[in-house]
């Protein structure tokens with residue numbers, strides 16, 4: 001098996017090494033914080049939170065690779081998608097290992113809790129999907145399954161994304177700001193793929209499409225937030241929408257989604273301008 005920092009031809013890749021370092025660093029930082037006594041109260045719970053957060057973040061980043069590759073015109077990005085996906089699975093494994101440790105490794109109790117608590121059942125289903133995708137992510141498995149069957153199987157990543165978002169929402173209880181941001185960005189990525197499947201990579205990666213997607217995801221996030229608090233605490237729908245315009249309650253999730261999706265448009269514009277200039281210089 002090829003070391004993760006090596007290219008297919010066996011040469012050392014700084015890009016792959018940097019991404020490897022980046023995906024490992026949250027784990028190293030959390031371990032360092034644990035040993036330095038940063039978590040005086042319920043340290044295992046803090047580790048469960050950190051590993052859960054990094055599972056969902058890396059899962060979303062792995063889903064963002066295709067839109068970024070196409071809209072940033074950066075083909076090399078695809079070479080690290082597998083590494084990011086496998087890292088998401090590794091954090092998910094740590095997440096459930098620490099959950100089991102928190103339950104004194106009483107497997108009977110853990111299995112019972114997963115069967116009884118719906119948010120754990122949903123998280124476990126997401127974990128099983130990530131496991132199946134990680135196990136079939138090697139070059140050998142791609143060959144054995146065949147490109148089409150492999151691609152069909154790996155579409156389950158979208159189901160894992162939905163389940164992970166639901167698990168995140170359900171366990172968050174009071175403050176759902178970060179789950180809302182994650183859900184808003186997940187929606188952006190799903191809408192991007194829909195356009196890509198229905199038309200082309202060119203159309204999906206066009207600046208106007210990206211800008212439209214950003215605005216749509218922002219509005220959807222604001223509406224989801226209002227709907228969530230309306231159904232959960234009976235809060236009037238418009239009362240929850242209002243802080244999105246006044247900033248009285250700090251920066252709302254919809255604004256974070258707008259900030260991130262606008263940054264994507266700016267980077268895409270810069271990259272596309274750069275590529276056009278390079279092409280013009282090459283043909284001159």
Ligand code: HEM
Nearest residue numbers: 049052053055056092096099120123124126127164168171
């Ligand atoms: C791919 C699968 C999973 C993902 C993406 C995921 C993600 C998350 C996230 C983001 C959090 C919240 C962290 C925070 O609020 O800072 C969390 C919390 C938690 N997760 Fe998961 N999780 C997954 C699977 C599981 C599984 C399989 C279990 C156990 C059977 C589990 C048990 C928990 C527990 C106990 C909490 C903390 C709940 C609390 O005490 O408030 N998760 N997870």
